[in-house]
Amino acid sequence: MDISLDGLRTLRAVLEYGTFEAAAAELHVTPSAVSQRIKAMEVSVGRVLVHRTKPATPTSDGEVLVRLAEQWELLSAEARLELVGDDGTGSPPRLIHLPIAGNSDSLATWLLPALARIHREHPVVVEVLRDDESRNSDFLRSGEVLGAITSDPVAIRGCTVVPLGSMRYLPVATPHFLDTWMPDGADEDSLSRAPMVSYDRNDHIQREALGRFSSHISEPPTVYIPASGEYHRAVELGMGWGLVPTAQITDALTTGRVVRFLDADVDVPLFWQYWKLSSPLLDAVTQIIVDAARTELLPAHP
Numbered sequence: 001m002d003i004s005l006d007g008l009r010t011l012r013a014v015l016e017y018g019t020f021e022a023a024a025a026e027l028h029v030t031p032s033a034v035s036q037r038i039k040a041m042e043v044s045v046g047r048v049l050v051h052r053t054k055p056a057t058p059t060s061d062g063e064v065l066v067r068l069a070e071q072w073e074l075l076s077a078e079a080r081l082e083l084v085g086d087d088g089t090g091s092p093p094r095l096i097h098l099p100i101a102g103n104s105d106s107l108a109t110w111l112l113p114a115l116a117r118i119h120r121e122h123p124v125v126v127e128v129l130r131d132d133e134s135r136n137s138d139f140l141r142s143g144e145v146l147g148a149i150t151s152d153p154v155a156i157r158g159c160t161v162v163p164l165g166s167m168r169y170l171p172v173a174t175p176h177f178l179d180t181w182m183p184d185g186a187d188e189d190s191l192s193r194a195p196m197v198s199y200d201r202n203d204h205i206q207r208e209a210l211g212r213f214s215s216h217i218s219e220p221p222t223v224y225i226p227a228s229g230e231y232h233r234a235v236e237l238g239m240g241w242g243l244v245p246t247a248q249i250t251d252a253l254t255t256g257r258v259v260r261f262l263d264a265d266v267d268v269p270l271f272w273q274y275w276k277l278s279s280p281l282l283d284a285v286t287q288i289i290v291d292a293a294r295t296e297l298l299p300a301h302p
Contacts, residue, residue, distance in 0.1 A: 007041040008069040010034055011049060011058075015066055018055030041065070058142060066143030067158065071277055073097070074146060078281055081123060096281065098124040101140070101148035103133040104199070105167060106270065106293075108228035109247040111149070114292035118285055132202050133270060140273055146282055147274030147289075159273045162290055165297025166267040171209050172249055172258040173241035186261055192218045195240035200226045205243050209264040247296065267298060 013023035014034065024031040042049050049062035058066055077096040098118075102111050107128065115126050129139050136148040140156050155161045181194035191213065196206050201224070210217045225234045228248070235242040236252050243266055252258045272289055274282060294300075 002044045003041070003065065003068070004037075004044075005072070007037050007044075008065060008072060010037040011041060011062065011065055012069040012073070014038065014050060014056050015058055015062070020056070063142050067275070068143075070099075070143050070146065071275060074279055074282065075277065078279060095123050095125045097127065098281075098285065099127040099129060099145045100285075101129045101131065101136040101145045101150075103136065103149055103270075104130055104228035105245050105248075106133075106149055109167075109245055110292050110296035111289070114289050117288050117292075121288075122281060122284060124281070124285075132199075133268065135202065137273065140275075147272060147286065149289075150271055150273055151268055152273070153269070153271055156273060158276055160276050162272045162274075162286065163300035164270040164272055164290060164293035165300045166269045167297055168246045169205055169209075169243035169266045169268065170246060170249060170253075170260055171206075171241065171243050171262040171264055172235060172253065172260055174236065174238040174258055175256070177238045177241065178259070178261055182261070186213070188214050188217050192220055194220055195223055196220045197223045197225055197231060197234050197240040197242035199228075199231055200224055205266050205268070209243055209262060209266055212264040212266075213262055269300065270297065 010023065010027065013026050014020060017023050017026055020031045020034045020038075024034045027034065038050055045061065045065075047061040048059050049065060051057045051059060074096070077094075081094070081096065107130065115128070118124060118126060129136075129145055131139070133149060133151040136150040137152045137156055139145040140148050140150075140159060149164070153161060153163070177194075182190040184190070191210060198206055210220075221240075223234065223240045225231045225239075231242065232244045232248045232252075234240070235244055235249075236257055241261070249258060253260070270293065272286060272293070274286055
């Protein structure tokens, strides 16, 4: 089996830019050359690597080689930086692309300062791919990122898992909202009728809180606000009740703009999964993310 570097770079470009034509423009070759390189890779490994759709997507075998391509790019960029170092011109070093996956609530609370520290201390440009913590593992499987914040404690093949801690979500609503929808307190009937705010249709944390209260509550009317900052503002503006991270809602609780109305806090454990590579940069990034998380999150359970 012969896996060429040109083939890996071409595969990566096809999947990053979506079509053979776009990959050809990025690589400064013809679409025919791109097609030939992909076909040669497929013949060499004896597997189909790319679904010829628009956009192109990797097969499960293609994902293995995309991960290899991303790993090669990181390691070669580190080696280039170590070999070239200060070129004597006073110009800044060439920056290393660092794709990671994070969830919105982490990004809105503790993760962004950690990313800023990474930028201060290392020659990188971070790209954050964002999804729910329960789905971020998919970015690792597809080879799109070097590391991901996820709620999955089971290591993906080729990855290391580090517990970060738990993010606590509090069920809150405005006093006016509660007076309107739950004047006699929260019960099965009022919780079935009162509007609930969710991040999107993959957000099940509110349903988890309701299930802790009672298993007989029907699906309430749902407001969808797919942005972390706007989500807790929607709750503060009385659009519905919702579960909000402690770090985002403490001030509103202190001033009485919202109140906790259910004894149903939800703790979501978070983990950092990253590729097993002999990469000083990835090790340093991991340490910064772990340090930041363990300062801001609840301690991880043993």
